[in-house]
Amino acid sequence: MMRIFIDGAAGTTGLEIETRLTGRPEFELLKLDDSARKNAAARKDALNAADIVILCLPDDAAREAVSLIDNSHTRVIDASTSFRTTTGWTYGFPELGNDVAGAMRVSNPGCYPTGFLALVTPLIRAGLIPKDWPITVNAVSGYSGGGKAMIAEFESGQPQAAWRTYALTLAHKHIPEMQRHSGLSHGPIFAPSVASTYRGMIVEVPLHLGAMPAQPSVAIVREALAQAFSGSSIVTLPQPPELLTVNQAADSDRLDLFVFGNAEGTQARLVAALDNLGKGASGAAVQSLNLMAGLPETTGLRL
Numbered sequence: 001m002m003r004i005f006i007d008g009a010a011g012t013t014g015l016e017i018e019t020r021l022t023g024r025p026e027f028e029l030l031k032l033d034d035s036a037r038k039n040a041a042a043r044k045d046a047l048n049a050a051d052i053v054i055l056c057l058p059d060d061a062a063r064e065a066v067s068l069i070d071n072s073h074t075r076v077i078d079a080s081t082s083f084r085t086t087t088g089w090t091y092g093f094p095e096l097g098n099d100v101a102g103a104m105r106v107s108n109p110g111c112y113p114t115g116f117l118a119l120v121t122p123l124i125r126a127g128l129i130p131k132d133w134p135i136t137v138n139a140v141s142g143y144s145g146g147g148k149a150m151i152a153e154f155e156s157g158q159p160q161a162a163w164r165t166y167a168l169t170l171a172h173k174h175i176p177e178m179q180r181h182s183g184l185s186h187g188p189i190f191a192p193s194v195a196s197t198y199r200g201m202i203v204e205v206p207l208h209l210g211a212m213p214a215q216p217s218v219a220i221v222r223e224a225l226a227q228a229f230s231g232s233s234i235v236t237l238p239q240p241p242e243l244l245t246v247n248q249a250a251d252s253d254r255l256d257l258f259v260f261g262n263a264e265g266t267q268a269r270l271v272a273a274l275d276n277l278g279k280g281a282s283g284a285a286v287q288s289l290n291l292m293a294g295l296p297e298t299t300g301l302r303l
């Protein structure tokens with residue numbers, strides 16, 4: 001049995017991972033009781049006793065946790081933003097060709113970048129989108145994306161907006177990883193928003209196909225994505241439902257991709273649907289854990 005320690009197991013992402021791992025015979029979960037879960041000495045012992053640790057902490061606490069590991073065998077999956085563009089860390093998106101199975105340090109992708117990178121990276125690699133193309137990404141997330149604090153706000157009983165946008169300084173923390181792992185020469189314009197629903201997410205990239213140098217057809221774009229993810233049962237291109245809602249992939253660990261186009265074939269909307277707590281966080285972490293443990297990647301996932 002591999003020993004697993006979830007640092008931050010009482011938080012939104014940590015609890016979801018613990019639920020997915022509970023009862024799995026391959027893993028022994030190391031746990032700290034409530035009085036010790038923020039005690040640095042107790043955390044240090046657990047971090048060093050584990051074969052694989054999963055950090056579900058705010059950025060500063062995640063950096064601290066990594067600094068507390070003083071042995072060479074403990075492997076790390078970090079759910080925070082801290083190491084997603086750090087040299088020496090493997091970006092935990094195996095469908096993009098990253099070697100997660102053999103990695104010592106894995107950064108779990110951000111929820112929005114997961115949708116964004118699945119939509120654009122294969123098209124950039126195929127030469128259909130130029131690296132310097134001006135890209136915009138619009139997105140809506142369930143409020144659990146903001147962790148315990150935002151959940152408390154939305155569930156306080158006070159009236160909440162049905163939808164609100166944010167990151168109006170155009171400097172959201174996910175832009176660096178979107179740029180780095182897509183291969184774009186500059187970051188996209190990113191317009192995220194939150195809806196008054198617990199979980200689920202839509203990430204959309206509109207494209208003027210007719211203005212692009214390769215002028216790819218909608219069919220070519222769809223085929224490039226289908227080919228890129230042909231080996232995956234997590235990232236797929238299902239038939240679009242009649243109504244595409246923010247809850248399309250909620251309560252699952254799937255990443256559903258759609259390509260819509262106008263009749264002339266000059267414009268497209270690339271759309272990714274996922275659960276911010278599924279493939280956007282806990283599902284991706286469990287997928288990476290499976291690979292690092294030498295197990296089939298979908299073990300214990302909800303597809």
Ligand SMILES: NC(=O)C1=CN([C@@H]2O[C@H](COP(=O)(O)OP(=O)(O)OC[C@H]3O[C@@H](n4cnc5c(N)ncnc54)[C@H](OP(=O)(O)O)[C@@H]3O)[C@@H](O)[C@H]2O)C=CC1
Pocket residue numbers: 007008009010011012013014037038039055056057058059061079080081109110111144145146147148149276277280281
């Ligand atoms: N929610 C989401 O959809 C996603 C979140 N993430 C990332 O995952 C990480 C966790 O997020 P999320 O679960 O939403 O956040 P939460 O706020 O829900 O949970 C964070 C947990 O960390 C605990 N914590 C804080 N500081 C320490 C510390 N020094 N030592 C031990 N525990 C500590 C908190 O304790 P307490 O309970 O006392 O506050 C809380 O239980 C973040 O980096 C976030 O950015 C990534 C993808 C998606």
Ligand SMILES: CC(=O)N[C@@H](CCC(=O)OP(=O)(O)O)C(=O)O
Pocket residue numbers: 079080081109110111112141142143144145146150173174192193194276280281
């Ligand atoms: C709705 C909401 O507030 N979402 C969070 C992102 C949640 C997330 O998954 O970000 P990390 O993976 O980087 O933690 C935000 O925009 O900051």
